[in-house]
Amino acid sequence: MIRRDENSINIFHDKKNEAGYKRVLPGQFVIHLRSFQGGFAHSTIEGITSPAYTVFGFSEPEKHDSEYWKYVFTSKAFIRRLETVTYGIRDGRSISYDEFLTLGFAYPSKAEQTAIARYLDKLSDLITLHQRKGKAAVTGCSNDANNSKGVYCKARDFGYKCYKEVKSQQIRCLIAVFIFCV
Numbered sequence: 001m002i003r004r005d006e007n008s009i010n011i012f013h014d015k016k017n018e019a020g021y022k023r024v025l026p027g028q029f030v031i032h033l034r035s036f037q038g039g040f041a042h043s044t045i046e047g048i049t050s051p052a053y054t055v056f057g058f059s060e061p062e063k064h065d066s067e068y069w070k071y072v073f074t075s076k077a078f079i080r081r082l083e084t085v086t087y088g089i090r091d092g093r094s095i096s097y098d099e100f101l102t103l104g105f106a107y108p109s110k111a112e113q114t115a116i117a118r119y120l121d122k123l124s125d126l127i128t129l130h131q132r133k134g135k136a137a138v139t140g141c142s143n144d145a146n147n148s149k150g151v152y153c154k155a156r157d158f159g160y161k162c163y164k165e166v167k168s169q170q171i172r173c174l175i176a177v178f179i180f181c182v
Helices: 015-020 066-072 076-085 110-137 168-181
Strands: 022-024 029-031 047-049 054-056 151-154 161-164
Touching: 022 054, 029 066, 066 110
Parallel strands: none
Antiparallel strands: 022 047, 029 054, 151 161
């Protein structure tokens, strides 16, 4: 979840309609019309969201770390499991919350969840840092080493060694699936 003023998309918002909006608290999740593609949104801030979305938190928060579950709920394995509780033929699809609750999950202790989440957060920060450094280090590349297909040359750090850029979200999801399945 992000703040409206941090979003680069201009979304019409009529304050008169806020009465029906749903409140979202830090640590809660939002099931939205694109959840079937990217998983559930995790909120670190308090705000409101469309009445068309489902907002939920854990009934026993003492057993769960929402930071851990944000990785689980955006993993490819979880998104595949959502197919069994997703319905609709339009572009945005709905997810049955009641059916989602029947999926069942094996999970580690809260202490282990916290340790895993902190590790993944650090790894995510490190990936972001390296991506920023990599973009800053791109110099002196020939046209075929720096092209529109996502291949970049990191001259300063790797002596013109080229690599294919990987989005950090893909790596986060792969790591989350690995840890979720172990």
